[in-house]
Amino acid sequence: CQIGGRHNVSLWFVLQDDITLMKDMKLNHYRFSISWPRILPSGQKTELNERGIKYYEDLINRLLDNQITPVVTLYHWDLPQVLQEKYGGWQNASMVNYFNDFADLCFQRFGNRVKYWITFNNPWSIAVEGYETGEHAPGLKLRGTGAYRAAHHIIKAHAQVWHTYDMKWRSRQKGLVGISLTADWGEPVDITNQRDIEAAERYIQFYLGWFASPIFSGDYPQVMKDYIGRKSGQQGLGASRLPVFSPQEKSYIKGTSDFLGLGHFTTRYVTLKNYPSGLGDSYFADRDLAELVDPRWPDPGSEWLYSVPWGFRRLLNFVKMQYGNPMIHVTENGVSEKMLCTDLCDDWRMQYFKDYINEMLKAVKDGVNVKGYTAWSLLDNFEWDEGFSERFGLYYVDFRSKTKPRYPKASVHFYKRIISSNGFPNQREVESWKRKAVETCSSSNQLLAADPLIGHMEMVTEIVVPTVCTLCILLSAVFLMFLLRGRL
Numbered sequence: 013c014q015i016g017g018r019h020n021v022s023l024w025f026v027l028q029d030d031i032t033l034m035k036d037m038k039l040n041h042y043r044f045s046i047s048w049p050r051i052l053p054s055g056q057k058t059e060l061n062e063r064g065i066k067y068y069e070d071l072i073n074r075l076l077d078n079q080i081t082p083v084v085t086l087y088h089w090d091l092p093q094v095l096q097e098k099y100g101g102w103q104n105a106s107m108v109n110y111f112n113d114f115a116d117l118c119f120q121r122f123g124n125r126v127k128y129w130i131t132f133n134n135p136w137s138i139a140v141e142g143y144e145t146g147e148h149a150p151g152l153k154l155r156g157t158g159a160y161r162a163a164h165h166i167i168k169a170h171a172q173v174w175h176t177y178d179m180k181w182r183s184r185q186k187g188l189v190g191i192s193l194t195a196d197w198g199e200p201v202d203i204t205n206q207r208d209i210e211a212a213e214r215y216i217q218f219y220l221g222w223f224a225s226p227i228f229s230g231d232y233p234q235v236m237k238d239y240i241g242r243k244s245g246q247q248g249l250g251a252s253r254l255p256v257f258s259p260q261e262k263s264y265i266k267g268t269s270d271f272l273g274l275g276h277f278t279t280r281y282v283t284l285k286n287y288p289s290g291l292g293d294s295y296f297a298d299r300d301l302a303e304l305v306d307p308r309w310p311d312p313g314s315e316w317l318y319s320v321p322w323g324f325r326r327l328l329n330f331v332k333m334q335y336g337n338p339m340i341h342v343t344e345n346g347v348s349e350k351m352l353c354t355d356l357c358d359d360w361r362m363q364y365f366k367d368y369i370n371e372m373l374k375a376v377k378d379g380v381n382v383k384g385y386t387a388w389s390l391l392d393n394f395e396w397d398e399g400f401s402e403r404f405g406l407y408y409v410d411f412r413s414k415t416k417p418r419y420p421k422a423s424v425h426f427y428k429r430i431i432s433s434n435g436f437p438n439q440r441e442v443e444s445w446k447r448k449a450v451e452t453c454s455s456s457n458q459l460l461a462a463d464p465l466i467g468h469m470e471m472v473t474e475i476v477v478p479t480v481c482t483l484c485i486l487l488s489a490v491f492l493m494f495l496l497r498g499r500l
């Protein structure tokens with residue numbers, strides 16, 4: 013669960029409270045990110061924000077005091093603005109060294125206590141949504157080239173950070189450094205149709221393989237090199253839009269992940285669809301495929317998120333087969349709800365967790381090396397596409413209130429049972445967990461229902477009172493001026 017780099021409420025007592033929530037749920041680890049600009053506001057090591065460092069030190073210490081292992085992500089999408097403005101962010105190769113300096117500083121300052129490091133969270137989103145579709149920061153629409161360039165530099169930056177840790181810190185600190193990749197599963201529409209099978213394979217290779225292949229196997233997936241290379245040629249370009257790793261770079265990058273962090277939320281059916289070149293380059297057109305969904309799949313929240321648990325097991329087995337059965341930590345898995353739905357009795361989330369965790373356990377039985385699972389997310393937080401209107405939290409957060417109070421959804425009680433049983437004992441017991449969770453959440457619902465009143469009172473003290481006071485002062489000043497002018 014993650015709030016770290018994006019902690020909005022940094023009051024100490026809130027931090028304490030959240031750790032109490034974690035402890036109460038018997039979480040044994042907590043994933044959060046360190047905000048690069050918070051530590052190095054100019055992006056470079058010349059200017060250090062000691063208060064930012066202190067904030068993370070306190071968080072880490074407090075977690076350890078409570079026997080909760082910190083799992084720290086170094087880049088969950090917040091780049092120091094100056095690096096974007098001066099160099100173009102991840103379009104520029106110089107980010108590799110800047111990011112390495114930041115990571116090195118984190119290892120130096122926190123590495124005696126942090127043993128699990130994740131370099132990047134979901135680089136697919138950074139590259140595609142940041143530099144191809146422009147939906148995320150920095151909002152660039154460099155179609156057909158931007159995402160590939162950004163990814164190229166991210167992969168190199170990841171590798172350099174892993175080597176820095178390996179050479180400089182590992183022997184003393186004895187931690188692990190990995191990357192967290194997010195991917196959907198892609199299932200052929202027709203499993204007897206070779207063209208659909210290949211299209212589904214391309215879907216996964218363009219998603220997961222784009223990053224995992226260089227890191228685990230030493231180069232981009234062959235199918236990406238073939239498709240992008242061919243289309244670039246048809247477009248009259250002298251070279252592929254997909255950058256190339258030199259032989260030295262390939263061997264430098266290969267093997268640079270001590271574990272694979274895996275984020276997974278949903279699945280797509282995939283079929284062949286040709287995109288003739290000349291209609292505009294794009295990452296999406298390069299894949300020559302169409303994504304489909306089954307209208308019967310539940311989709312309680314985000315429009316891209318359908319609950320398809322069986323896809324999780326297939327994806328995990330794909331990782332095992334494709335990358336030599338690496339150690340996997342599931343870093344993100346969860347489901348949202350739309351804002352209008354303020355019901356704390358989130359039976360669809362309990363169902364999602366039950367089904368997805370169950371499929372993960374089947375994958376473990378298949379021999380997949382899953383060592384950890386982290387739900388997304390502990391608290392409702394800022395969603396990158398939809399802001400605060402899509403809630404992924406186990407805990408509901410009342411964003412209208414200054415103190416951002418947390419209310420447990422039914423899934424808190426349910427998830428807690430999964431943790432203490434380390435899985436599912438039997439169907440009957442699991443059903444009774446659900447019943448009890450729903451009973452408990454009804455009382456929290458009542459608390460939340462009383463909340464608009466609190467919000468209203470806060471609005472009065474925060475907006476109405478200061479505005480009225482300012483107006484009074486202004487009026488008095490005007491009145492005084494008139495009075496003085498009359499006397500002169």
Ligand SMILES: CCCCCCCCCCCCC/C=C/[C@@H](O)[C@@H](N)CO[C@@H]1O[C@H](CO)[C@@H](O)[C@H](O)[C@H]1O
Pocket residue numbers: 133134137145194275277294296297316344388394395396397404
């Ligand atoms: C020629 C064909 C053109 C087709 C154009 C299609 C454009 C599609 C755009 C794709 C959008 C996909 C959105 C899905 C993204 C998720 O994978 C991503 N949000 C998952 O990342 C995690 O999501 C969490 C929940 O939002 C988030 O909070 C967490 O930080 C992310 O790591």
